[in-house]
Amino acid sequence: MICTLMVSMMLCISCDNNDDDTSRGNWTDRSVFDGTPRSNAFSFMIDNNGYMGTGYDGDDYLTDFWQYDMNGDFWVQKAAFPGTPRSSASAFAIDNKGYAGLGYDGDNELGDFWEYDVATNSWTQKASFAGTPRYEAVGFAGNGFGYLGTGYDGDNDKKDFWRYNPTTDEWTELVGFGGQKRRGGIAFNLNDKVYLGTGESNGLFVDDFWEFDTATEQWTKLRDLDDDDDYRVMRSFGTGFAINGLGYIATGYNVGAIGTVWEYSPGTDTWEEVTGLEAAIRQDAISFSNGTRGLVLLGRTGNLYLDDNYELFPQEEYNEDD
Template sequence: MKTKLLSILFALFISLSLSSQTWTQMQSVGNSPLGRSAGVSFSNSIYGFIALGRNANSIEYNDCWKFDPITQSWTRVTDFPGSSRKNSFVFVIDSFAYVGAGSAGGVLKRDFYRYNMNSDIWDTLANYPGAGSRILFSGAANGKGYVGGGWNTGPEDDFYEYNPQTDSWRQLPDLPFGDRSTGLSFVVQDTIYFGLGHDGTSNYNDIWGYSVKDSSWTQKASFLGLGRYAPNIVHVNGKVLVGGGGRLGSSNLSDYYLYDPSANQWSSAGPTPLSNRSAALCFSLLNKGYLFGGTANNIYHGEFHLVEDVSSSLQWTNIPSLTARANAVGFANHEFGFIALGNSSASSNNNECWRYYPTLDQWKAVARFPASPRRNSFAFTIDSFAYVGAGQTNNSHSNKVYRYNMNTNQWDSVANYPGQGLRLNFHGAANGKAYVGGGATGFSGITYHDGFYEFNPVLNTWRALPDLPFGNRSSGISFTIGDTIYFGQGYDGTSDRNDLWAYSVRDSSWTQRASFLGVPRLSAVAIVVDGKAIVGGGFRATNSSQKLSDYYEYDPRTNQWSSITVPSAATARSNATTFKINNTSYVFGGYQANNGYRGDLWEIQGIISSVDNIENSEKAKLYPNPSNGELFINYSDWIEYIRIYDSNGRLVESRRIQQVGKALKLNLDLPKGQYFIQLDSNDEVVTKSFMIH
């Protein structure tokens, strides 16, 4: 479904254009939360929840997500009603989660809220009265909540009891282990366990149990590992799994241990697939533990792991979730869109491949790219196959190319790319062949290239063509309209560019086209809607941290550019991934200066802008008109697609035809009214009006 937070719809009426676009924000990152740490997590007997937290760019969140373990799917639920924040506390009583305090943009908070996990409603409660307002100890037992310690200008040791019946707080004697924050909290029956953490000087590994029956404290067996803060904690089949976390003055840890509360004993949990991360968002559900995100070495993860007790040993499973990223590749067939590869930090590449189903607005993990994780690869589509190749790992390049069958979900290798440029290439496909060129190599010293190659999928061979006419270059835009592939913009090692070149695959000729209207740039967004290109975003070579927000539409039939406006949330990004399903284009992710790596998905549809723009082409005839639903088309040229729009310009039907339109019959199940039909031959788009009566 469309996102609850933002659904923006607008029409752009451009005098030179037959159509305009609607931009709609879809659910982010495959209906799953962005990578983060320092949030809150909780569960009931059916679902797990995560909320709040921060990313690598110190962007804080107020979103809340529900996880269904049966379908292994996330759903965004009602956002936290307070300001976006990190390091809040949480405890659960009955079907309610109580969330409060934390740090919002450096401002310490003490506001307090209750979330009904059944009705998806938040309520405001009495503020937390304690001195510490972030990274506190917290838990609940026997119908009351207990919160204490934490950090204000330093560590604190005060301790409070919350009564949900009276919505009131009562101060208790201070914590017996002194001033401390950022430790662990877990509950077993009527005992709340606090421990580990730091006081600003020392790391601790002690564990304390608070009995709510008689309000007494007991020191328990100390944690087996080193003292640490911000560990990860889940319940697994009656035991408590604790590990990871960080140490003052040291790097994060990766060891995990199991605590048996009935025996008051710790034991090693053995190896885990987790990296040395801290502050993950953890919850337990149906005797299983779930760990989402966390941070290690300033990498904010979006991975999601399940841990369960199988035959007296722990079994870990990675539950796929599409994370925010840039520098990925995109491709599509006529039903699904796909993204693969990319990176979510400067050093975190991946080899995942995800399939997007627009009808349900859902993502699904499919077969992984069969080689090492990478970014800045090229991709093109021929028939039902996507070809993905070249790219870079953290310290090397690859010339390998792989073919992905979008119907069977299988990868196989094809002939290596012979060019010298092995990342950030220009690329496209038309008339059953593909064309790749330019690009860059090197790390400490970067070399730019101008080689140009044709790939024949029938022969599985590459053929060198004359060099690109615009010289050595990488990081530009590529898009295809009909049998013409357009390359432009980019960087040549000295300057960023704004020129545009068209390569006709019919006669292998190059033509320089009208230059892009905006300032020169690299890593811009480029999509095609209704036979026109939309190009914008990106950045200047002289200021890569500032992303550009201007967008322009290019009409290849008039060779003219015009300025357009797009939703502000979609602009000012670079290194995004695009794909096109029929006449609808999509922009995913990329990088924004203020928001870091993005996981949002935008859908861009063409709409008919006005009746005055309908063409009276003699090449196309419709009859009978008006029609009772049976409509015949006579069109002298090849028809690739037919699209039908209602009187408001909204797309109501799209069909791939792939034949000459002589006496073409359509049976339309549409309500009475006026409609517009577009006949798309790839070379031109003819629009006619008709009536259903």
């Protein structure tokens, strides 16, 4: 009875996401994840297929690895991640290969790094991350390279960034990021630029927001996430994705799990709230995006671990009956 009441309350809180002036944005449920409900998985996208693996289910750290076919709306289990079971790993994709590593195994921060070959459904261990082992770091790719930075190494929140060269299997430290230290931040790619923000450090939510040019590897500071009194973008452990030239930050943690979604316009450097996730509020979710479609899935709310999967249609008018 208590569990049923708790779930009902969380679902009602999710409904409150739509009890404001937000009238744009609609959600449609997609194929529920076939595996164990979990939070803190890693994910990356190749063509129209999303890939995700590892994570924590409330009892165990995991190694299973899955493909989601966005066009067909179904799941296929793939070769398991061969490293130590973990959560809060980081990942990115370059061409037709995915890369994943770092994370936390319940006792130790990790720094190993692995390559997944879609064509052969196989994993190969690569050069370990050159920074300190850590988890809750941000990963992204651009211009043929991968990038990892920020996170928590067991002693300190971090703000360093490293470039990975898949051709030489080498890591190089970058300079020039003037932002705050953070764990649990997000990044999304838009038009050959990467946008990075959110997260927390020293018990506070960070408010800075940055653009990274993958061609020049230069950082540009943008408007703070609390620059406008109406903005409620700040959070940690959310997820970020892009749809048709606009960026989205969804779900996460701010005093508690949240379901709100904010849309970023790079042309004006402004934010607008759209319909919140029409499901249980959550943190530690993942997202899939191919540039024209975006989905939010998995995560947890309190001790409830989730396996649901929802697609956002941000330009549709909100319809509570969908």
